Amino acid sequence: MTERFTVSMDDELSARFDAYLRQHGYANRSEAVRDLVRGVLSEQARQQDADRPCVAAVTYLYDHQERDLGRRMTEAHHEQVDLTLSALHVHIDQRLCLETLVLRGPIAATEAFGNALISRPGIQHGHLHTIPLDQPSD
Ligand code: NI
Structure with a gap:
Protein backbone atom coordinates (compact mmCIF):
# COMPACT_ATOMS: atom_id res chain seq x y z
CA MET A 1 0.00 0.00 0.00
CA ASP A 49 17.26 4.19 22.16
CA ALA A 50 20.92 3.73 23.01
CA ASP A 51 20.50 -0.06 23.22
CA ARG A 52 18.82 -0.42 19.85
CA PRO A 53 20.93 -2.54 17.45
CA CYS A 54 22.51 -0.81 14.50
CA VAL A 55 25.03 -1.27 11.75
CA ALA A 56 27.42 1.57 11.01
CA ALA A 57 30.15 2.46 8.53
CA VAL A 58 33.05 4.60 9.64
CA THR A 59 35.51 5.95 7.08
CA TYR A 60 38.60 8.10 7.53
CA LEU A 61 41.99 8.96 6.08
CA TYR A 62 45.34 9.20 7.85
CA ASP A 63 49.08 9.38 7.33
CA HIS A 64 50.32 6.07 8.72
CA GLN A 65 53.79 7.50 9.49
CA GLU A 66 52.36 10.35 11.56
CA ARG A 67 52.04 9.78 15.33
CA ASP A 68 52.55 6.02 14.85
CA LEU A 69 48.93 5.98 13.59
CA GLY A 70 49.26 2.84 11.48
CA ARG A 71 49.95 0.73 14.54
CA ARG A 72 47.68 2.67 16.90
CA MET A 73 44.58 2.46 14.68
CA THR A 74 45.01 -1.30 14.26
CA GLU A 75 45.35 -1.62 18.04
CA ALA A 76 42.11 0.38 18.52
CA HIS A 77 40.29 -2.00 16.16
CA HIS A 78 41.48 -5.04 18.12
CA GLU A 79 40.30 -3.49 21.40
CA GLN A 80 36.72 -3.35 20.04
CA VAL A 81 36.73 -6.58 18.08
CA ASP A 82 33.18 -7.42 19.21
CA LEU A 83 31.82 -4.32 17.45
CA THR A 84 33.79 -4.74 14.23
CA LEU A 85 32.31 -6.86 11.43
CA SER A 86 34.86 -5.92 8.81
CA ALA A 87 37.81 -3.60 8.27
CA LEU A 88 39.06 -2.44 4.87
CA HIS A 89 42.49 -0.82 4.61
CA VAL A 90 43.55 0.79 1.32
CA HIS A 91 47.03 2.30 0.75
CA ILE A 92 46.26 5.53 -1.13
CA ASP A 93 49.88 6.59 -1.70
CA GLN A 94 53.29 6.35 0.03
CA ARG A 95 51.87 7.79 3.25
CA LEU A 96 48.07 8.02 3.18
CA CYS A 97 45.75 5.20 4.18
CA LEU A 98 41.97 4.99 3.85
CA GLU A 99 40.11 2.76 6.26
CA THR A 100 36.44 1.77 6.30
CA LEU A 101 35.09 -0.25 9.20
CA VAL A 102 31.69 -1.89 9.23
CA LEU A 103 30.43 -2.02 12.81
CA ARG A 104 27.49 -3.76 14.43
CA GLY A 105 26.21 -3.38 17.97
CA PRO A 106 24.05 -1.24 20.26
CA ILE A 107 23.79 2.31 18.94
CA ALA A 108 25.48 4.03 21.90
CA ALA A 109 28.50 1.70 22.02
CA THR A 110 28.87 1.58 18.23
CA GLU A 111 28.76 5.35 17.83
CA ALA A 112 31.08 5.90 20.80
CA PHE A 113 33.67 3.65 19.12
CA GLY A 114 33.22 5.21 15.66
CA ASN A 115 33.39 8.77 16.98
CA ALA A 116 36.44 7.98 19.14
CA LEU A 117 38.27 6.71 16.03
CA ILE A 118 37.52 9.75 13.88
CA SER A 119 38.21 12.32 16.61
CA ARG A 120 41.80 11.10 17.15
CA PRO A 121 44.54 13.59 16.29
CA GLY A 122 45.78 13.06 12.72
CA ILE A 123 42.57 11.37 11.52
CA GLN A 124 41.12 13.27 8.55
CA HIS A 125 37.78 13.32 6.75
CA GLY A 126 36.17 11.07 9.36
CA HIS A 127 32.58 10.15 8.74
CA LEU A 128 30.25 7.87 10.68
CA HIS A 129 27.02 6.63 9.13
CA THR A 130 24.68 4.81 11.51
CA ILE A 131 21.73 2.72 10.33
CA PRO A 132 19.37 1.70 13.14
CA LEU A 133 17.97 -1.84 12.86
CA ASP A 134 14.64 -3.10 14.10
CA GLN A 135 14.71 -4.51 17.61
CA PRO A 136 15.04 -8.29 17.51
CA SER A 137 11.69 -9.86 18.39
CA ASP A 138 11.83 -12.08 21.47
NI1 NI B 1 48.11 1.83 4.30
Whole structure:
Protein backbone atom coordinates (compact mmCIF):
# COMPACT_ATOMS: atom_id res chain seq x y z
CA MET A 1 0.00 0.00 0.00
CA THR A 2 1.16 3.51 -0.76
CA GLU A 3 -0.30 6.49 1.04
CA ARG A 4 -0.58 9.71 -0.94
CA PHE A 5 -0.80 13.13 0.64
CA THR A 6 -0.57 16.74 -0.48
CA VAL A 7 1.96 19.13 1.02
CA SER A 8 1.48 22.89 0.94
CA MET A 9 4.61 25.03 0.87
CA ASP A 10 5.24 28.71 0.27
CA ASP A 11 7.05 29.71 -2.95
CA GLU A 12 10.38 30.44 -1.31
CA LEU A 13 10.59 27.13 0.57
CA SER A 14 9.39 25.27 -2.53
CA ALA A 15 12.10 26.91 -4.70
CA ARG A 16 14.79 25.99 -2.14
CA PHE A 17 13.49 22.42 -2.01
CA ASP A 18 13.60 22.17 -5.83
CA ALA A 19 17.21 23.42 -5.77
CA TYR A 20 17.97 20.71 -3.17
CA LEU A 21 16.43 18.07 -5.49
CA ARG A 22 18.65 19.19 -8.37
CA GLN A 23 21.81 19.27 -6.22
CA HIS A 24 21.15 15.77 -4.90
CA GLY A 25 20.02 14.31 -8.22
CA TYR A 26 16.46 13.46 -7.24
CA ALA A 27 14.15 12.73 -10.19
CA ASN A 28 11.05 13.81 -8.24
CA ARG A 29 9.90 15.34 -4.98
CA SER A 30 8.37 12.13 -3.62
CA GLU A 31 11.69 10.27 -3.50
CA ALA A 32 13.35 13.23 -1.78
CA VAL A 33 10.54 13.53 0.79
CA ARG A 34 10.76 9.77 1.52
CA ASP A 35 14.53 10.02 2.11
CA LEU A 36 14.13 13.08 4.33
CA VAL A 37 11.43 11.36 6.41
CA ARG A 38 13.58 8.21 6.74
CA GLY A 39 16.53 10.36 7.82
CA VAL A 40 14.51 12.16 10.50
CA LEU A 41 13.03 8.90 11.83
CA SER A 42 16.47 7.23 11.93
CA GLU A 43 17.87 10.19 13.83
CA GLN A 44 14.96 10.05 16.28
CA ALA A 45 15.45 6.31 16.82
CA ARG A 46 19.16 6.89 17.35
CA GLN A 47 18.54 9.51 20.01
CA GLN A 48 15.77 7.60 21.79
CA ASP A 49 17.26 4.19 22.16
CA ALA A 50 20.92 3.73 23.01
CA ASP A 51 20.50 -0.06 23.22
CA ARG A 52 18.82 -0.42 19.85
CA PRO A 53 20.93 -2.54 17.45
CA CYS A 54 22.51 -0.81 14.50
CA VAL A 55 25.03 -1.27 11.75
CA ALA A 56 27.42 1.57 11.01
CA ALA A 57 30.15 2.46 8.53
CA VAL A 58 33.05 4.60 9.64
CA THR A 59 35.51 5.95 7.08
CA TYR A 60 38.60 8.10 7.53
CA LEU A 61 41.99 8.96 6.08
CA TYR A 62 45.34 9.20 7.85
CA ASP A 63 49.08 9.38 7.33
CA HIS A 64 50.32 6.07 8.72
CA GLN A 65 53.79 7.50 9.49
CA GLU A 66 52.36 10.35 11.56
CA ARG A 67 52.04 9.78 15.33
CA ASP A 68 52.55 6.02 14.85
CA LEU A 69 48.93 5.98 13.59
CA GLY A 70 49.26 2.84 11.48
CA ARG A 71 49.95 0.73 14.54
CA ARG A 72 47.68 2.67 16.90
CA MET A 73 44.58 2.46 14.68
CA THR A 74 45.01 -1.30 14.26
CA GLU A 75 45.35 -1.62 18.04
CA ALA A 76 42.11 0.38 18.52
CA HIS A 77 40.29 -2.00 16.16
CA HIS A 78 41.48 -5.04 18.12
CA GLU A 79 40.30 -3.49 21.40
CA GLN A 80 36.72 -3.35 20.04
CA VAL A 81 36.73 -6.58 18.08
CA ASP A 82 33.18 -7.42 19.21
CA LEU A 83 31.82 -4.32 17.45
CA THR A 84 33.79 -4.74 14.23
CA LEU A 85 32.31 -6.86 11.43
CA SER A 86 34.86 -5.92 8.81
CA ALA A 87 37.81 -3.60 8.27
CA LEU A 88 39.06 -2.44 4.87
CA HIS A 89 42.49 -0.82 4.61
CA VAL A 90 43.55 0.79 1.32
CA HIS A 91 47.03 2.30 0.75
CA ILE A 92 46.26 5.53 -1.13
CA ASP A 93 49.88 6.59 -1.70
CA GLN A 94 53.29 6.35 0.03
CA ARG A 95 51.87 7.79 3.25
CA LEU A 96 48.07 8.02 3.18
CA CYS A 97 45.75 5.20 4.18
CA LEU A 98 41.97 4.99 3.85
CA GLU A 99 40.11 2.76 6.26
CA THR A 100 36.44 1.77 6.30
CA LEU A 101 35.09 -0.25 9.20
CA VAL A 102 31.69 -1.89 9.23
CA LEU A 103 30.43 -2.02 12.81
CA ARG A 104 27.49 -3.76 14.43
CA GLY A 105 26.21 -3.38 17.97
CA PRO A 106 24.05 -1.24 20.26
CA ILE A 107 23.79 2.31 18.94
CA ALA A 108 25.48 4.03 21.90
CA ALA A 109 28.50 1.70 22.02
CA THR A 110 28.87 1.58 18.23
CA GLU A 111 28.76 5.35 17.83
CA ALA A 112 31.08 5.90 20.80
CA PHE A 113 33.67 3.65 19.12
CA GLY A 114 33.22 5.21 15.66
CA ASN A 115 33.39 8.77 16.98
CA ALA A 116 36.44 7.98 19.14
CA LEU A 117 38.27 6.71 16.03
CA ILE A 118 37.52 9.75 13.88
CA SER A 119 38.21 12.32 16.61
CA ARG A 120 41.80 11.10 17.15
CA PRO A 121 44.54 13.59 16.29
CA GLY A 122 45.78 13.06 12.72
CA ILE A 123 42.57 11.37 11.52
CA GLN A 124 41.12 13.27 8.55
CA HIS A 125 37.78 13.32 6.75
CA GLY A 126 36.17 11.07 9.36
CA HIS A 127 32.58 10.15 8.74
CA LEU A 128 30.25 7.87 10.68
CA HIS A 129 27.02 6.63 9.13
CA THR A 130 24.68 4.81 11.51
CA ILE A 131 21.73 2.72 10.33
CA PRO A 132 19.37 1.70 13.14
CA LEU A 133 17.97 -1.84 12.86
CA ASP A 134 14.64 -3.10 14.10
CA GLN A 135 14.71 -4.51 17.61
CA PRO A 136 15.04 -8.29 17.51
CA SER A 137 11.69 -9.86 18.39
CA ASP A 138 11.83 -12.08 21.47
NI1 NI B 1 48.11 1.83 4.30
